[in-house]
Amino acid sequence: MRSFQVLRPTPSSTAVAATIVQTLVALQVLAAPAANAETREATPFAVPSGSPDEYMRAAAQFARQLDPNVEISYWGSETGALSLSRIEGGAIKCILRVSPKISDALRPLNRFLSGRIDPRTQALFAISHEIGHCKLRNAFLKLVDGRAADASVLPSLAQEAAADAYGILSIERSLGESVPIRQAIIVSRMLAAAVFRDTAHTTGRYVSEGLRLCHYNHNDADAVQCAIATAYFTVGRISTDEQGAPFALDSAPEFIYDVGVHKVAATGKPYVDISHYKAQFYERI
Numbered sequence: 001m002r003s004f005q006v007l008r009p010t011p012s013s014t015a016v017a018a019t020i021v022q023t024l025v026a027l028q029v030l031a032a033p034a035a036n037a038e039t040r041e042a043t044p045f046a047v048p049s050g051s052p053d054e055y056m057r058a059a060a061q062f063a064r065q066l067d068p069n070v071e072i073s074y075w076g077s078e079t080g081a082l083s084l085s086r087i088e089g090g091a092i093k094c095i096l097r098v099s100p101k102i103s104d105a106l107r108p109l110n111r112f113l114s115g116r117i118d119p120r121t122q123a124l125f126a127i128s129h130e131i132g133h134c135k136l137r138n139a140f141l142k143l144v145d146g147r148a149a150d151a152s153v154l155p156s157l158a159q160e161a162a163a164d165a166y167g168i169l170s171i172e173r174s175l176g177e178s179v180p181i182r183q184a185i186i187v188s189r190m191l192a193a194a195v196f197r198d199t200a201h202t203t204g205r206y207v208s209e210g211l212r213l214c215h216y217n218h219n220d221a222d223a224v225q226c227a228i229a230t231a232y233f234t235v236g237r238i239s240t241d242e243q244g245a246p247f248a249l250d251s252a253p254e255f256i257y258d259v260g261v262h263k264v265a266a267t268g269k270p271y272v273d274i275s276h277y278k279a280q281f282y283e284r285i
């Protein structure tokens with residue numbers, strides 16, 4: 001697994017309080033706010049707009065375990081979940097905006113998750129997936145050799161697969177592998193992609209295969225490594241598919257992973273360091 005070392009994050013450098021860049025990282029900005037007549041039918045158990053339900057509260061707690069500096073806010077009426085990243089000093093500050101109700105946070109995936117995993121686990125996934133986006137960006141920003149890269153060199157599908165892998169492993173570390181989280185996510189992603197033509201999140205296949213690269217899940221760093229590996233695997237799989245699948249479908253994932261690494265390396269040169277990255281970013285805006 002030599003090449004897995006390529007992007008292992010280095011320890012955090014000194015925190016310099018400087019807000020530099022705010023970049024939209026990703027994700028599930030899904031449906032527009034639904035006109036829902038039922039909101040009039042308030043019951044004693046109704047959750048006021050913008051106030052997280054018990055599942056999303058539990059998920060927020062989980063998010064803070066994964067990233068103690070995470071900032072979480074709740075949308076009033078929109079559905080979905082979104083992660084923003086801001087560079088503060090030498091690291092990513094993760095900012096999440098999520099629907100306060102789990103029934104909204106994971107649309108349309110929740111239709112398929114329901115019955116497979118309980119609402120609390122769904123909420124954990126909604127939020128740890130977003131944290132996964134931030135961790136991936138952070139890992140790219142702090143390459144082992146001190147250089148910096150932008151995770152957006154990865155196609156969005158690879159970023160989504162990475163975030164799924166991170167979310168799955170994080171939940172498995174917390175709840176144990178007896179909870180069928182990975183099967184639920186993979187199958188649900190496949191179903192949602194087919195039924196809703198949700199092409200931005202057709203991660204099921206890539207996650208299913210990419211997770212074979214992830215042999216350890218002892219801590220958060222393992223999950224980040226898994227996310228990175230899954231991202232490269234996804235790039236490699238897309239590339240080999242385009243070439244008419246030169247590798248057998250059940251070939252060792254390491255080969256596909258290596259294809260991804262080379263493909264990404266050919267895409268763009270990393271920045272000298274974070275300062276260089278920030279300077280270049282400002283030039284672009």
Ligand SMILES: [Zn+2]
Nearest residue numbers: 026027160163
């Ligand atoms: Zn995402």
